[in-house]
Amino acid sequence: MRTRQYFLVSGFLFLLLASSESIAQSPPGVSEFNTVENDMEKFYVAFSRLSFVVGAVSGLLGGLRVYNNWQMGRHHIDVQVISWFGACLFLSTIGLFLSGLFGVPLP
Template sequence: MKIHPLLLLSGFFLLILVLSEAEAFGQSPPGVSEFQEVERDMKKFYVALSRLSFVVGAVSGLLGGLRVYNNWQMGKHHIDVQVISWFSACLFLATMGFFLSGLFGVPLT
């Protein structure tokens, strides 16, 4: 019984593949532990960052309101664009918390 050399060669490569997979099976790919560490840090800092975004939204809303009021008092009655832009900016900052909580998997508290 003669074994074909191509069959012998393919069996050899299959054996090398199986042994290399068995050796790497217990190890995680590089960078996984770093991503898990960053995920833990983001969950820890998420509440502080979301509160900071609300503070920035409140300050920008107050400044926008003062700007609109000042323009109204100066006689510029075409302030519709300013009102819409400042309202949209505050709305964007308020809703970013929901999207970021879904992105990072942090429950809203």
């Protein structure tokens, strides 16, 4: 009688574990989370690249503005050079920060 209960309990536990493993493989909502994760990664790649492009354009415009002021005879352009360089450095750092924060590889 004791062995029969042992086999019955062990069989029940085996079926319970086998069914719980199949349920745990695909809980509800996992595919939706994976889809959202892929979409967010695409957005952060775009934002990282956009910040690099905006930094490059800002640097070009700042360089042209400083060159124009230098050619017009305004030789006190130290503040302008520092501010434009700081803006370009900030935008580049934001691009690196976004790519590092969200694990997005740089292009």
